[in-house]
Amino acid sequence: MTVKTDVVIIGAGPVGLFAVFECGMLRLKAHVIDTLADAGGQCTALYPEKPIYDIPAHPAISGADLIDNLMQQAAPFAPTFHFGEQVMQLTRTEADTWRVVTSKGTELEAPVVMIAAGCGAFGPNRPPLDGLETYEATGGVQYFVQRREAFRGKKVVIAGGGDSAVDWAISLAEVAARVQVVHRRPKFRAAPESAARLDQLAKDGAIELVIPYQLAGLEGTNGVLSGVIVETLDGQRRTLEADHLLPFFGLAMTLGPIADWGLNLERNQIAVTQATAATSAPGIFAIGDIATYPGKLKLILSGFAEAASAAHAAHAIVHPGEVVHFEYSTTKGVPGGA
Ligand SMILES: Cc1cc2nc3c(=O)[nH]c(=O)nc-3n(C[C@H](O)[C@H](O)[C@H](O)COP(=O)(O)OP(=O)(O)OC[C@H]3O[C@@H](n4cnc5c(N)ncnc54)[C@H](O)[C@@H]3O)c2cc1C
Incomplete structure (x- = not known):
């Protein structure tokens, strides 16, 4: 109409x-x-x-x-x-x-x-991953957090090294079952106090820093995300169990x-x-x-x-x-x- x-x-x-x-x-x-x-x-x-x-x-x-x-x-x-x-x-x-x-x-x-x-x-800058659109459509991959509660009890993989990645990792660690942060290098480009808080949460075991890795693929069935594949620059791979991937690569x-x-x-x-x-x-x-x-x-x-x-x-x-x-x-x- x-x-x-x-x-x-x-x-x-x-x-x-x-x-x-x-x-x-x-x-x-x-x-x-x-x-x-x-x-x-x-x-x-x-x-x-x-x-x-x-x-x-x-x-x-x-x-x-x-x-x-x-x-x-x-x-x-x-x-x-x-x-x-x-x-x-x-x-x-x-x-x-x-x-x-x-x-x-x-x-x-x-x-x-x-x-x-x-x-x-x-x-959002979208990572070049096969099948990305399918998981975007089902909410497996999201670029903005509209409701923090939607992630309660979920396994969340966050990708990126800037303020959004760090701030959401800290915030979602309070509600999610697991938060893993994938970043290419050990240093985060976030406000110093946020980066320090992230390090502390990682030391306390509340967040896992998956470093130095980058996104390499997505796994799932019928559009339901179950894993995020990450790899190092020299090709070593890991699969992270995940209900959601949140890539924060800027706008x-x-x-x-x-x-x-x-x-x-x-x-x-x-x-x-x-x-x-x-x-x-x-x-x-x-x-x-x-x-x-x-x-x-x-x-x-x-x-x-x-x-x-x-x-x-x-x-x-x-x-x-x-x-x-x-x-x-x-x-x-x-x-x-x-
Ligand atoms: C860091 C920074 C600091 C700044 N500081 C100042 C300052 O001190 N003083 C000042 O005067 N200016 C400042 N600016 C510039 C100011 O922000 C811009 O001049 C202002 O935002 C322009 O407003 P706008 O409404 O024309 O466009 P925008 O603010 O760019 O808004 C345009 C909107 O259109 C939407 N859009 C575009 N295409 C489509 C489409 N096809 N369909 C649907 N939606 C669409 C976009 O998503 C966007 O939300 C600053 C800018 C930056 C980045």
């Missing part, structure tokens, strides 16, 4: 979220799609705890708090979020609207699409299908008219890091201004002939506001 809306926003990073607010102030309903499991784009995926110092009127605010505030600011406009879905297709309909189709088959139709896709869709960003939508691309960014954020295609706008024009600054505050310009230009497409009288938010208020 195709759901119709005014604006489809691709990307729930800071700029996509602020676009919900700007569209809402002009009575434009929005659906927002993101490949990640949560809102926030780079702010929450890459630096949730780092303070940002150049958000106007916030002398310092963490990436995570900025996103919480943007979610609150968008909430009165009741956007529909589609998390964990990548926009794969963007095609023009006979009615001169756009049809958006996601990796999970969600179909949306709207006269306006705002691409707020940053540097592209985030996805990659890929422009992905956006490159195939016929938009004017300049070095992986979409060229737009600065005044409106309009792209070369009618009804498609690009805002935030993905957009470029002469003098573009890849900053959150530039993206916020682009979202406001795009929303005003979008209104003329969604409600042609209806005049928008420019009003301050102080005059207009927000739904449910004082």
